[in-house]
Amino acid sequence: MALRVRGRAWRLGDGISTDHIISGKFKYQKARLEEMLPYLLHEIIPDFYRKVKPGDVIVAGKGFGYGSSREHAARLLKMAGVGAVVAMSVHRIFYRNAVNVGLYIAISKNVPPATETGDIIIVDLDKGIVGNETKGIYERLPPLHPIVKELLEAGGLEGYVASRGKLPWEADNLTSHP
Amino acid sequence: MDELTLTEALLSMKLGNPPSPGEHVVVDVDLVYLHDGTFTLALEVLRRLGAERVFDRRKVLLFIDHAAPAPHLAAATTHLAMRRFARKHGVKLYDAGAGISHQVVAEEALAGPGDVVVGADSHTVTLGALGALATGFGSTDAAVAMASGRIWLRVPEPVKIVLSGEPPGWVMGKDIALALLGALGADGAIYSSLEIRGPALKAISMDSRLTIANMGVEAGAKYTLFPVDEVARAWMEARGRKVKPLSPGVRARYSDELVLDVSGLEPMVAKPPRPDNVASVSEVDGVEVDQVFIGSCTNGRVEDFHAAARILRGRRVRDGVRCIAVPASRRVYMELLRDGTLEVLAAAGCIVAHSTCGPCIGAHLGLLAEGEVAVSTSNRNMPGRMGHRESKVYLANPATAAAAAVTGRIIDPRTLLPRGVRLMEV
Known part of the structure; x- marks a missing residue:
């Protein structure tokens, strides 16, 4: 599967936390992800889940995904159709969660500051490029760890295990200590 | 050995030799724990993988601590699933009121130096105080660690x-x-x-x-x-x-x-809307307060309530202010009960509650309405964290929180400290 997304930007600022993405006060009242979906980013962009189109890209500033470990945040973004997140920096738990659920992430210094909502964004993790077509700004991405790439290609960890019948760290291409 | 950072030394205990930063390693897990906010997703992942099992029942813990006792049916359903899972797999479950996961693991020393701890909660880092390689993961990572006993890490x-x-x-x-x-x-x-x-x-x-x-x-x-x-x-x-x-x-x-x-x-405060928006207490002096929360995995320990009690003793929570006091575990609760601290808090008009994460995450036990302001001893204050998106949270230490409860505004707690009384016991 090509790790490529082209879609409209939703421009968010710095410090977008998992509480912004799915607030605890809504999350804890719902048992299932589907029931939480209407509250996705709701306090920043009301009814975001209805406005977002498949393949749209979240473009944010520094510290995206800060806070709670709630994987619901990454899963709900994917469930709503968000194709990728482009941010200037991404907090570690959110990054892992995104990889585990197959949500593409690109860390970019130059694209977010230049981006406005509605711009056309491309994220190509195969070629290692992120760009804003509307503004004509492109940036190279460092190569992904081979397992991260394989996890994303499989649509996340569940897809990886389903297709290969083993966990990623049982693979041969992970540098493991004796 | 004198060239190793603590991180390298602790990881070496696990790996046999020191790894380099940026390297990816696979390690055996010493402890996995999940709570009622993260368990359901993890169970769903395990079931879809066809791997509903635990690698070692002594190394997996479940905590009902986030919305507990159940404030609504959604929580009750989750709690029931956790109790059933714990029974089925012989895993220890800390039920409602037992305490917040990180506090319980710490106070029972269930983790120690060099232990790899996978917590399905971001504040698992708390256990670094004991030298544990403890950090937070999402439900998928926690589920797989629970089933396999291993996890991959970037050093x-x-x-x-x-x-x-x-x-x-x-x-x-x-x-x-x-x-x-x-x-x-x-x-x-x-x-x-x-x-x-x-x-x-x-x-x-x-x-x-x-x-x-x-x-x-x-x-x-x-x-x-x-x-x-x-x-x-x-x-x-x-x-x-x-x-x-x-x-x-x-x-x-x-x-x-x-x-x-x-x-x-000086006593420090984090102004809304971010925990790194830090100021000294004097810079926010006079901000009017509707609610005070003393508790959470950040500040729900014995030392915290002793400090709060030094401010609250013989005083009253101001009319129009709610002060919610939540010990982080039953053990903390019992110690404060025995040494008289809870009586000081209750006599001052605090709402002394059982252990729960509730108020910190806006799950239950004291949400904020539109426009309300809170001083909280917890760890996060982004918009809507503790209630309405137009409410505001100032993070502070328990003495500053207690002082706000007494005066109805943010004030340097040192001004309320009785002469000759130190805030800290050390």
């Missing part, structure tokens, strides 16, 4: 945090945590391992260390590690865990370094 870059000077009697762990967060910024330590060291450490209690470790994640840190010094060793031994002293090597190399002189610290 973090070590950052040296030197606490210099001598802490004055009013400086609490929270003030140090907030000052560090202000200096690092909310994304200043993403993927780093903060190693807390320096001459001030010997005067910093375990309760305060747990607070400092707890808030490392607010700067993005993967670990906040403390050395196993005499304070930590004695504390763990009192809880039945024998440990060897462990400190970073004198020639250890760090990717960054920060020095904080704690002798000059």
